[in-house]
Amino acid sequence: MSSLIKSLALLAFVSTVSAAPAPSCNNATAPMQVRLAYAGDRGMRVSWNTYGQLPKPSVKWGKDIDHLNHEDFSDVSITYPSSTTYNNHVLVNHLEPDTLYYYLPQCATTPSTFRTSRxxxxxxxxxxxxxxxxxxxxxxxxxxxxxxxxxxxxxxxxxxxxxxxxxxxxxxxxxxxxxxxxxxxxxxxxxxxxxxxxxxxxxxxxxxxxxxxxxxxxxxxxxxxxxxxxxxxxxxxxxxxxxxxxxxxxxxxxxxxxxxxxxxxxxxxxxxxxxxxxxxxxxxxxxxxxxxxxxxxxxxxxxxxxxxxxxxxxxxxxxxxxxxxxxxxxxxxxxxxxxxxxxxxxxxxxxxxxxxxxxxxxxxxxxxxxxxxxxxxxxxxxxxxxxxxxxxxxxxxxxxxxxxxxxxxxxxxxxxxxxxxxxxxxxxxxxxxxxxxxxxxxxxxxxxxxxxxxxxxxxxxxxxxxxxxxxxxxxxxxxxxxxxxxxxxx
CATH class of the missing domain: 3.60.21.10 (Metallo-dependent phosphatases)
Incomplete structure (x- = not known):
């Protein structure tokens, strides 16, 4: 086992729930520190922090702000000793290159936008x-x-x-x-x-x-x-x-x-x-x-x-x-x-x-x-x-x-x-x-x-x-x- 994997095993607590109903939205589940990262020319990783752990982090998305008719999930809601928050990561995939999308992390109230890589x-x-x-x-x-x-x-x-x-x-x-x-x-x-x-x-x-x-x-x-x-x-x-x-x-x-x-x-x-x-x-x-x-x-x-x-x-x-x-x-x-x-x-x-x-x-x-x-x-x-x-x-x-x-x-x-x-x-x-x-x-x-x-x-x-x-x-x-x-x- 690599040192990185050992570090993650010791320091991160990962949600592995395969399916769960969406939690009620409150102070513990409200998204903050939202950030994006390229994941190939057909993907975007959406990450954000919450005060509480999310059983099944999700992101809704679409090309139209009024029709976020796609949704992706993950099992990744992790923290580490001394942290005050959980880090949530969701891969939004099967996107078109160089295209503007609207997205909404779980419990967010207003969609934001991202553009995929060229x-x-x-x-x-x-x-x-x-x-x-x-x-x-x-x-x-x-x-x-x-x-x-x-x-x-x-x-x-x-x-x-x-x-x-x-x-x-x-x-x-x-x-x-x-x-x-x-x-x-x-x-x-x-x-x-x-x-x-x-x-x-x-x-x-x-x-x-x-x-x-x-x-x-x-x-x-x-x-x-x-x-x-x-x-x-x-x-x-x-x-x-x-x-x-x-x-x-x-x-x-x-x-x-x-x-x-x-x-x-x-x-x-x-x-x-x-x-x-x-x-x-x-x-x-x-x-x-x-x-x-x-x-x-x-x-x-x-x-x-x-x-x-x-x-x-x-x-x-x-x-x-x-x-x-x-x-x-x-x-x-x-x-x-x-x-x-x-x-x-x-x-x-x-x-x-x-x-x-x-x-x-x-x-x-x-x-x-x-x-x-x-x-x-x-x-x-x-x-x-x-x-x-x-x-x-x-x-x-x-x-x-x-x-x-x-x-x-x-x-x-x-x-x-x-x-x-x-x-x-x-x-x-x-x-x-x-x-x-x-x-x-x-x-x-x-x-x-x-x-x-x-x-x-x-x-x-x-x-x-x-x-x-x-x-x-x-x-x-x-x-x-x-x-x-x-x-x-x-």
Whole structure:
């Protein structure tokens, strides 16, 4: 039995009732934190949370808001120790590609909409959004004040990144968030810094869950309409990251203060359902999906590197998170990645984009084990673009291979293009770039909160924009050109 399956068996309680009447709708069954995820070009996973367990979660759906004449069910209503809610997941299937549907989770009162993914080979242009290192906004997160050790508060009245994404959501097809989701684990650091009231360490579980739920509540305005594709970051692995020492009281905390529900990516495992089944990946750790002209690949830069390479968040790794591994055998992720990349039909999905949380090219701290694990395959199979975060700055790099700048630049390079954008914002603010940037750095910012917007124009041109959350202005833009022929549908 894999570590992931063991983790699920220990930490999740799954409803397996084969049939049950619909429960009465009340506070315990009212849906919240509604979120979507692609499940192939004919499916959509609808997920939401409730305070009580649902015997048989269901979703009604249809093309007409007044005729939701289809209904899908599941047996998945799960929780974990210390959680205050249940996570419900339903696969809505047999849909038409690139089609608008209305849907209604069980006990919801107003239908929402989603649009299914474009079929592989659809050559029509579209836009998608990427955000990394995004945390709760407001009293428990990023606001106009900060605690000790944090910096870059919002200006009074300034629009934050979640609000910006909501403002511009009509302009992108989906949102991709490769790690560091909510920063609920920062509760201890925020308390030590005087930003949140002190609690006992035993009471930290309640603070953690409150921050986590606040984030998902805030994101619902986006995630209930746009597929929200996520991946693992280090802040999903532990509950006291970055704040383990209280110097005033001379107390040093370790991960041992964290209850089971806050460790080992438990929240990530239970809260989301990414298309790993459709892509033969693993849970929400590594998977892929197609959308029109692009093949998207989510990798796990935290655990499961295989080939004798120690990943950062594994026991003994540099992150000291004692998480995972999750694969059924040591090389599973790397084997999967190679099989996935070599199976891509570049005539139908000419663009291949890989996202993982930690960068291995950056003017600052980099992840050498990540480079050792992933760059050989990314280069071998001609990946066009690699997206990372982890450092809370924005930096656009040149196309690179083994640290060498491709002389073609963005004009038909052979090497992958790298972009790091961890400037979305959370309680601790932004990081500071070093005074001297790397030679391969083409543009960098460490003073502005923002997110990435990509436009896939056609088979040969793809544009990236860094969007300032505060006012929607584009502070950096660049277009990648690839000289190739494709077989795309109009």
């Amino acid at each position: 079929k592989r080979g659809d050559g029509k242009p579209y836009t998608f959004a990427v955000v990394v290192d995004l945390g709760t906004m407001g009293p428990d997160g990023l606001s106009t004040t900060t605690g000790k050790g944090a910096a870059n508060p919002l200006k009074p009245g300034e629009i934050n990144t979640i609000q910006s994404l909501a403002q511009y959501k009509s302009g992108f097809d989906f949102l991709w968030h490769p790690g560091d989701i909510a920063y609920a684990d920062a509760w201890l650091k925020e308390e030590i810094g005087g930003y949140l009231p002190k609690t006992t360490t035993a009471g930290g579980a309640a603070v953690y869950e409150r921050i986590l739920n606040d984030f998902y509540d805030e994101m619902t305005v986006v995630t209930s309409e746009k597929p929200y594709m996520v991946g693992p970051g280090n802040h999903e692995a532990n509950c006291d990251n970055g704040g383990t020492t209280d110097k005033t009281n001379n107390i040093t905390y370790t991960y041992s203060i964290c209850v089971a529900g806050q460790t080992n990516f438990t929240g990530l495992i239970n809260h989301f359902r990414m298309p790993s089944e459709e892509s033969r990946g693993l849970s929400n750790f590594w998977y892929s999906f197609d959308h029109g002209m692009v093949h998207y690949v989510q990798i796990n830069t935290e655990t499961d590197f295989g080939n004798g390479i120690l990943a950062p968040d594994e026991p003994g790794g540099s992150g000291k998170e004692n998480a995972g591994p999750f694969g059924r055998y040591p090389n599973e992720q790397i084997d999967w990645l190679e099989n996935d990349l070599k199976s891509v039909d570049r005539k139908k999905t000419p663009w291949v984009i890989v996202a993982g949380h930690r960068p291995w090219y950056l003017s600052g701290t980099t992840c050498l084990p990540c480079q050792q694990a992933f760059e050989p395959l990314i280069t071998k199979y001609g990946v066009d673009l690699v997206l990372n975060g982890h450092s809370h700055v924005y930096e656009r790099q040149a196309p690179l291979q083994n640290g060498i700048i491709d002389p073609a630049g963005l004009n038909n390079p052979a090497a992958p293009w790298y972009i790091t954008n961890g400037a979305a914002g959370h309680y601790d603010g932004l990081d500071t770039l070093p005074a001297t940037l790397q030679p391969y750095t083409k543009f960098a910012l460490d003073t502005v909160y923002g997110w990435s917007r990509f436009t896939v124009h056609n088979c040969t041109h793809l544009t990236h924009e860094f969007v300032a959350s505060a006012n929607g202005s584009v502070l950096d833009t660049a277009t990648l050109f690839k000289n190739r022929k494709c077989e795309l549908d109009d």
